[in-house]
Amino acid sequence: MNFYDSEKMVDLLKPLGYELHNDGDDADIIVLNTCHIREKAVEKTYSELGRIRDQANLRKEKTGKKTIIAVAGCVAQAEGDQIMKRSPWVDIVVGPQSYQNLPELISKVDPIEKNKLISIDFPVIPKFDQLKSKITQRGPSAFLTIQEGCDKFCSFCVVPYTRGSEYSRSIYSIIDEAKKLIDAGVKEITLLGQNVNAWSSKGKDGKVWRLGSLIKELAKINELQFIRYTTSHPLDMDLELIEAHRDIEKLMPYLHLPLQSGSDNILKLMNRKHKVDDYLKIIEKVRNYIPNIAISGDFIIGFPGETDKDHDATIKIIKEVKFSQAYSFKYSVRPGTPAAVFFNQVDEQIKSSRLQEVQNILREQQFEFNKKSINSVIKVLILKNGKKVNQYLGRSPQNQSVYFNHEKENLIGSIINVKVSEAFQNSISGSIV
Ligand code: SF4
Structure with missing residues (x-):
């Protein structure tokens, strides 16, 4: 979502x-x-701000020009005027719900006097x-953000505090932006939301639409070839969305559905x-409707109170579901969240060894999943050049990175069929059919 922002x-x-400038030296x-x-x-924000200060000072010495320094995003939201106190060279602090004010804030920066411009309110008129x-x-x-914020308040998560309560964009504004993206040459859109499948809005028929209906509507845009969405919450996984996976060819067979732990206690x-x-x-229902769907997930390892038994339950579930890929991290404290003050924090070494065990299994599963693609022909959207000469990188419908070589015309943005010949841990490769 930050990439989109x-x-x-x-x-x-x-x-x-x-x-847009590639480095900040003369920005x-x-x-x-x-x-x-x-x-x-x-801490990382403040240390990066120190580096940016040095960069701006050097430019000032060399050219006499001032560099305006702005901090945006969720740390800006959480820290507010603390940023100005700890890093007084910062001109603007702007939160994720108010960056639409950036042009106005920039126009108010005084080139000589320090004036502190902070915009971290949750606006009355929605940002979009x-x-x-x-x-x-x-x-x-x-990417296209369709939903922001969250009302679920998982005890480890900062999102409800930094992005605010759940908000769904109107269908009209989403379709309008999707069409603008298509006009800019986009062929694949990933719908974004902290709880993307909680999206709901009044539809064209006056009824409340959910994500499945929105995807159906977006699929009517001819030039749009691939639709994806992320990230979903199990509670919001309704039948309409599952049916959309079965019925809408443009919706890719990939579902990222975080589980976080295999233990009910946790x-x-x-x-x-x-x-x-x-x-x-x-998962059973989704696989009944779409047998070839790739399932991905998120796991937090070593959440406060996690016992060996809880950990074993997580391992059991991972083995049962068989993920095509999944993200796993050690639990770490987020100040201001309820879990930050839980007493029974898990020892770091235990967390590390549990994480290693989880990741070994997930890596194996990903490799096995990739191996199943060998000899199949898949439709691939070419995203960019690979690191090697004449190499291209694209994405498969099941969200695998696909590499192949091609010498002649530039293929970036094309959709081609690739016959897969090799599978690796994180990717597959093949040749154009
Ligand atoms: S983890 Fe997801 S569902 Fe839970 S509070 Fe954070 S954004 Fe909401």
Whole structure:
């Protein structure tokens, strides 16, 4: 989502004459867009701001020009004016729900006097209603935020505090942006939301639409070839969405559905509001409807109170579901969240060894999944050049990275058939059919 927000900020600044610069050495403005999800996000933000200060000072010495420094994103939201206190060289602090104000804030920066501009309110007029900027440049695949914020309050997560309560964009504004993306050359859209499958809005027929209906509507856009969405919550996985997977060819057979733990005790402590069995029933239903679907997930290892028995339950579930890929991390404290003050934090060494065990199994499963693609012909959207000469990188319908070689014309943005001949841990490779 931060990637999407960064692109939107670029779109907002282009009409003011700004161009995207690859490094900050001669930039007129540096926007540090921060994420609060990973560990030590706050410390990393301050250390990066120190580096940016040195960069801006050097430019000032050399050219006499001031660099405007802005901090955006969830750390900006969480820290607010603390950022100005600890890093007084920062000009602008702007939260994820108010970056549409960036052009106005930039215009108010005083080049000589320090004036502190902070915009971290949750706006009364939704951000997207004010974000009508022209889409300037995108690759063949783009993100489109349809939903933001979360009301679920998992005990480990900062999102409800930094992104606010659940908000769904209107269908009209989503379709409008999708069409603009298509006009910019996009062929694949990934619908984004912290709880993307909680999206709901009044549809064209006056009824409340859910994600399945939205996808059906987007699929009517001819030039749009591939549709994906992320990230979903098990509680919001309704039949309409599962049916959409079965019925809409443009919706890719890939489902990222976080489980976090295989133990009901831990799920309860995490406040996930569902049990392991609920998750398994969803997976069973999804696989009944779409046998070839790739299932991905998220796991938090070593959540406070996690015992050996809880850990074994997680291992059991992973073995049962067989993921095509999954993300797993050691639990780490997020200040301000309920789990941060739980007493029974798990020892770091135990967390590390449990994580290793989980990741070994997940790696094996991913490799096995990739091996199953050998000899099949798959439709691939070419995203960019690979690292080797004449090499291209694309994505398979099941979200695998696909490599192949081609010498002649530039294929980026094309959709081609690739016959898979080799499988690796994180990718597959083959040749054009
Ligand atoms: S559902 Fe997702 S975004 Fe919402 S609180 Fe839980 S982990 Fe965070």
